[in-house]
Amino acid sequence: MIDQQVPVARWARPPEGPALVLLDQTRLPLEEAEQVCSDVPALVAAIRSLAVRGAPLLGIAGAYGVALAAARGDDVAGAAERLARARPTAVNLAYGVRRSERAYNAAVEGGADPSGAAAAALAEAEALHREDAEASERMAAHGLALLEQLLPDGGIRLLTHCNTGRLVSGGHGTAFAVVRAAHRAGRLRRLWVDETRPLLQGARLTAYEAAREGMAYSVLSDNAAGSLFAAGEVDAVLIGADRIAADGSVANKVGSYPLAVLARHHQVPFVVVAPVTTVDPDTPDGAAIVVEQRSAHEVTELPCPSAAGGTGGAEGPGGGVPIAPPGSAAYNPAFDVTPPGLVTALVTERGVVSPVTENGLGELCSMSLSGESRSGNGMMNS
Numbered sequence: 311m312i313d314q315q316v317p318v319a320r321w322a323r324p325p326e327g328p329a330l331v332l333l334d335q336t337r338l339p340l341e342e343a344e345q346v347c348s349d350v351p352a353l354v355a356a357i358r359s360l361a362v363r364g365a366p367l368l369g370i371a372g373a374y375g376v377a378l379a380a381a382r383g384d385d386v387a388g389a390a391e392r393l394a395r396a397r398p399t400a401v402n403l404a405y406g407v408r409r410s411e412r413a414y415n416a417a418v419e420g421g422a423d424p425s426g427a428a429a430a431a432l433a434e435a436e437a438l439h440r441e442d443a444e445a446s447e448r449m450a451a452h453g454l455a456l457l458e459q460l461l462p463d464g465g466i467r468l469l470t471h472c473n474t475g476r477l478v479s480g481g482h483g484t485a486f487a488v489v490r491a492a493h494r495a496g497r498l499r500r501l502w503v504d505e506t507r508p509l510l511q512g513a514r515l516t517a518y519e520a521a522r523e524g525m526a527y528s529v530l531s532d533n534a535a536g537s538l539f540a541a542g543e544v545d546a547v548l549i550g551a552d553r554i555a556a557d558g559s560v561a562n563k564v565g566s567y568p569l570a571v572l573a574r575h576h577q578v579p580f581v582v583v584a585p586v587t588t589v590d591p592d593t594p595d596g597a598a599i600v601v602e603q604r605s606a607h608e609v610t611e612l613p614c615p616s617a618a619g620g621t622g623g624a625e626g627p628g629g630g631v632p633i634a635p636p637g638s639a640a641y642n643p644a645f646d647v648t649p650p651g652l653v654t655a656l657v658t659e660r661g662v663v664s665p666v667t668e669n670g671l672g673e674l675c676s677m678s679l680s681g682e683s684r685s686g687n688g689m690m691n692s
């Protein structure tokens with residue numbers, strides 16, 4: 311088993327810090343290198359470059375980012391704004407930022423001095439980090455129980471997209487935590503890992519995590535999924551989510567929606583695994599979800615992770631290997647939206663919602679998180 315030495319995210323105190331130290335995911339799987347973010351602009355850049363990524367971890371990083379601004383004596387409200395806007399789709403980012411900012415503001419209002427207020431923001435970030443690990447464990451247990459119910463017999467062949475494991479979480483992740491539980495229960499026959507173009511989170515990161523766990527896995531190009539379903543080789547699809555609207559629409563890594571359509575056609579369960587912090591009652595439906603559009607270079611070039619941060623190959627303007635004629639236009643949404651009717655079940659740390667209806671989500675949200683909204687602008691459904 312590959313033994314990962316570098317924590318996914320850690321807070322560094324003086325004299326090393328204050329800083330948020332991240333495992334640089336752009337360099338995986340070839341190198342486990344740390345990226346030190348000593349101020350908020352560095353953290354915003356790390357978020358945009360996907361050195362740190364995945365919905366729950368973005369929330370954790372955002373919360374630590376506010377603590378970092380406070381520890382440095384920077385403008386905390388301005389830093390929170392920049393962090394919350396660093397990427398638009400994963401609601402967890404704004405959620406983490408606002409939670410830490412609220413803790414900071416409450417401490418200031420309560421008469422704390424700057425270092426006391428900074429400590430309050432840090433304590434909130436650490437609490438979120440711990441809670442995410444706990445949520446992860448509970449999602450794994452609920453997800454495994456659901457798999458046992460849907461697929462009671464024999465070894466299970468699961469297909470997943472993007473990366474949803476330890477690299478996105480304080481714990482073992484979302485969908486991948488369920489895959490891991492199935493593996494540990496002796497039920498996983500094979501994990502099918504979509505490569506996940508354009509940035510290859512599946513081939514680079516999920517394969518790295520599956521190898522670490524000693525799972526039987528195969529990487530496939532995204533466009534091979536259809537033939538795999540047609541051959542009857544997929545028993546269930548498990549994915550994560552970046553934002554779940556109030557109507558149950560699920561935004562996740564681009565390529566998730568076609569999998570949901572394939573799954574429905576082939577009558578295969580399509581299961582979304584996400585913490586309650588990913589459900590956003592302030593976003594009414596899928597059409598209201600802001601989908602991040604990224605650089606054309608990510609499509610017209612192949613990413614080339616390599617040790618020491620170099621690309622090691624012919625470099626295009628985006629730092630990868632060019633594969634399209636220079637100047638080609640590209641369509642590069644980072645996410646797509648799956649309508650709730652295609653989702654068999656939503657697994658959260660609070661249980662399973664199936665079918666995924668507004669009522670089910672409303673019930674889930676009304677018992678969650680002391681009624682806080684994700685954006686900090688209002689109350690959740692009651």
Ligand SMILES: CSC[C@@H](O)[C@@H](O)C(=O)COP(=O)(O)O
Pocket residue numbers: 360363364365366400471472473474475478483484485511549550551552562563564644
């Ligand atoms: C818990 S993981 C759910 C999603 O965040 C994950 O599937 C995903 O789409 C991540 O996208 P990324 O662009 O790599 O941040």
